[in-house]
Amino acid sequence: MPTAPHPVLVLRHGESTANVEGLIASAPGPRTLVEVGLTERGREQARAASAVARRAGLGADTVIITSDFARARQTAELFAAGLGAGAPLLDQRLRERDFGIHDGRPHTAYDGIWAVDLARGEHTDEVESVQHVADRTLAVLERADAAARCAPVVLVAHGDVLQILLALAAGMDPHDHRKQPPLGNAELRAVGNARPPLSSRS
Secondary structure: OOEOOOOEEEEEOOOEHHHHHOEOOOOOOHHHHHHOOEOHHHHHHHHHHHHHHHHOOOOOOOEEEEOOOHHHHHHHHHHHHHHOOOOOEEOHHHOOOOOHHHOOOEHHHHHHHHHHHHOOOOOOOOOOOHHHHHHHHHHHHHHHHHHHOOOOEEEEEOHHHHHHHHHHHOOOOHHHHHHOOOOOOOOEEEOOOEOOOHHHOO
16 A cells, blocks of 8 residues: 555534534535535634644645535635635535435434445435545545645545545445544544555446
């Protein structure tokens, strides 16, 4: 497995209005791109994450790449400001996993979706496949390598997207992503010093 040329960390977005409402927000459109943003607590969490990052040695040279969904973008902007870093780079490939017919519905649907993932089953409810999410997140890592050179990189995104990426980085089958400790809101976690092998792609 090749060695990463720079530190890579992931940051889940802070608490969002959809989190508070207990609803899934995954389909691109006005709701996710504009309306479902951070709560005041979520904004505080994003600022706190930048303080954690500073204590870990991250600074103004950090390259931040974020989903363009409002809750992630707002988290990235507050996080970048706290580090004194440049404006976050937007990347649609970091958007939340598409949860198909469950979009806008209660988040209790997650358990059934994850059970299908774990069983290596096929989703019949228009849910985006684990492999497709894995492919797009690996492509973002390639962009990070090109953009950052030796600078640290922080990818700001959503729960399932980052769980799948962390599983790949740990050498796991990405379908086992929920065996990774779940990321909390505005939790910052190192991906590690190794890249997922490109052979992870189908």
